Amino acid sequence: MLQDLLDVLKGILTVVRGKGGVKSSGLVTADTAIKNTPGLVYWLTISDTAATVIQLNDSIDDSGADLWQLTIPADGYGHIIFDPPLEFETGIYLDVPTGAGDIIVGYV
Numbered sequence: 001m002l003q004d005l006l007d008v009l010k011g012i013l014t015v016v017r018g019k020g021g022v023k024s025s026g027l028v029t030a031d032t033a034i035k036n037t038p039g040l041v042y043w044l045t046i047s048d049t050a051a052t053v054i055q056l057n058d059s060i061d062d063s064g065a066d067l068w069q070l071t072i073p074a075d076g077y078g079h080i081i082f083d084p085p086l087e088f089e090t091g092i093y094l095d096v097p098t099g100a101g102d103i104i105v106g107y108v
Helices: 002-012
Strands: 032-035 039-047 052-058 066-072 077-088 092-098 102-107
Antiparallel strands (some): 039 077, 052 066
């Protein structure tokens, strides 16, 4: 189901805002650096089977400030669009302190 959504989004998100288009992180299930340089997050999709907390952190290693957080209940699903996009000065780090959802981040 999430992969189907990703395939649809790849076709739809040919958004060009002077940065060469929005990129997809691909399917992520645990803490990871999405981008190791400054960037913008345009959207985030999550699906899970257990309650999950996710945070977007302005760093490359979870040492910076959390700019955004979401707690999603078990068997939850969400697609969040950030307009304007969230701005990260150092890097984009996805922190999953609780749970293990299926997460995809749209960024430049």
